[in-house]
Amino acid sequence: MIRTTIRRVSTKSIPYEPIPKNKYNQVRSAYNFKPAKNNGFVYSPPAAIIKPQMITPYIFLPENDPRRELAKQHRIDPKIVSEMPIIRQIKAPHEREYNVDADTINKIKELRAADPERWTIKEISKEFNIEMNKLHFFLRSQFPKKTTEPVKVVSKKSLDRQKRKQLWLRNQY
Structure with a gap:
């Protein structure tokens, strides 16, 4: 019955509204802003070039x-x-520096092997002007790997199930 009434209504009789209605309930909603509709064209000139x-x-x-x-x-x-002094050197973000060569890395490894307490990563970083994360990359073979055994997480339900099974086997339920 509802379908037949909808089919009888012509699409031409439904008024067209270019601005959609508010999606909030206008009676109960706090957002009750109703924009004023302009009749005709809206004049919005482009921004002019000043100079x-x-x-x-x-x-x-x-x-x-x-x-x-x-x-x-x-x-x-x-x-x-050319006579103006350089105030500060600008370094672009994420700009790579290729100032580390194989001789420098070998020298760092020798210093670290000779006296690891004196030549910490921080000290080497200051001495050779190399970032600490790069030093960790170069010296990763010297650091012992931490092997952690995965902790087996047992749920409470499975523990209860095991207890019940033991009680059942002993006829104590």
């Missing part, structure tokens, strides 16, 4: 473009740049 000379690189400007002169005014002389 086009900042967008177009100097290399791509034509020779007769007046923006070339503006770009030349803002340039810094290479002589001045």
Whole structure:
């Protein structure tokens, strides 16, 4: 009976609503925000470019473009740049350093073998300027492997089952 009534309703008679209704219950929900519908088009202009000379690189400007002169005014002389002191050296994150060679590794292993109490990983790291995790990688053969036996976890149910079985075998239930 319900299906027949739904079939009789034409899809053209159902009003189209471009903005979906609130998914929250508007009567009982705390979120009861109802946006105001605008009639017609919504005017939303794109963000304007404030300074086009900042967008177009100097290399791509034509020779007769007046923006070339503006770009030349803002340039810094290479002589001045070469005289400027380096404030700090920038190291990119996760940048690899290839400053460790086979001779250094052999020297580290010899020092470690000669006096392991004096030459700790931290001391070697400071001396040779190598990260500690790299040193662990190089010296992994010298560290004894920790072998831990897996602990067998026995559930309480299985222990109870074993007790019941023992009691049953002794006729004590």
